[in-house]
Amino acid sequence: MKLLLTHPDPEHMANARQYLLRHGIPVSVSERSGQLELWLLQDNYQETALNLLRDFDDLPADHQVAQPSHQQSMFGPTLRSLSQQAGLLTFAIFLMTLAVAAAQLVFSPQAVMGSLMITPLHSMQLSLSEPWRLVTPAFIHLSATHLVFNLFWWWYLGGRIELRLGAGHLALIFLVTAISSNLLQWYTSGPLFGGMSGVVYGLLGFCTLYSWRRPTSLSLPPALIVFMVAWLLLGYTDLLWVNVANEAHLMGLISGSLLGALYRLREKSS
Missing domain, CATH: 3.30.70 (Alpha-Beta Plaits)
Structure with a gap:
């Protein structure tokens, strides 16, 4: 300190x-x-x-x-503190993810997943007639632990990006990392997957490359970066006790890192 x-x-x-x-x-x-x-x-x-x-x-x-x-x-300071750590888009996607989780509990989980999976139920074919399905798997979570983990990192990383760059740029990063990670996961393992982990790794990659060797409000502790990359690599081993969308993690990290590098080059040239 x-x-x-x-x-x-x-x-x-x-x-x-x-x-x-x-x-x-x-x-x-x-x-x-x-x-x-x-x-x-x-x-x-x-x-x-x-x-x-x-x-x-x-x-x-x-x-x-x-x-x-x-x-x-007593709720005033808490709400103010939360609002100062993120913006409206961060908050909106946070609430949308919670709403999907609530719908999975209240209604038929199969029906909710069927409407949000990258392909309709009982189909393995990708159809661009429902383009929202390229994004919506990010809102599906199959366990409370998975949900809490992803929402924490979404708020922590997405909030920082929105405060520094604005909601429009965060929306672009969210869409690019969600679509690219969902597509690779579908291509390698089929449509039965969900979660915002690809986006989270995309945000991690963006912050890391954007702030590489220069201190900004998006700089992350090196220990955090090492932990997240180690977790990604562990997913490719038999040491984890849970199913992990490895390709979504990897593509999210790659696409987010590329965006971070592009944003940095753009700022340097302007």
């Missing part, structure tokens, strides 16, 4: 903390000897965090993040 700021004013410190969190910088506040200290939780964000703090100091007071009122409902 790195100490970023020491300040005696609780309101100023709270506003600075919220400003950094809004930009995807992981920080926490502690108190020592009557002074408040703002700590950076991941060292690779240091340069970006310091630049953001300089920007924050230059903002007019009415543009700085306000301290939440203590008279608000």
Whole structure:
């Protein structure tokens, strides 16, 4: 951890903390000897965090993040914190995925899957007359663990991308990684699969290549990248106790990495 700021004013410190969190910088506040200290939780964000703090100091007071009122409902700060970690598209896809999971519980799972699988039930043939089926397998999850895992990474990675680049760019990344990973998984194993793991690996690849050797708000801890790649490789062994859509993971990572490299080249040339 790195100490970023020491300040005696609780309101100023709270506003600075919220400003950094809004930009995807992981920080926490502690108190020592009557002074408040703002700590950076991941060292690779240091340069970006310091630049953001300089920007924050230059903002007019009415543009700085306000301290939440203590008279608000206990849900107010929680909702505000969540909204500062992601945008509307991140939230919308999060809710759509939960809605599909709820429909699988309330209605016939077979009927829900039949309407969202890459091909209709009892068919192995891909048909472009229903183009939404190229995307909708990403919303199907066959276990609670699978659902929670993917939604966490979608919020963590997709939210960062939307805050930095905007909803339109996140939508493009989502569509490209979902379609490419679903197509390869269908081609190699047939239509009986689902999940957002291909998209998650696409977001991981995008953030990694976009921020390669330069600190940005999309920079990820090296340990996280190593863990996710190791999990992908483990899927190709007999060591895992669950079925894994290996080709979806791999194609998601490849397509997301290519997009990250293209975005970086575009920014460098502009």
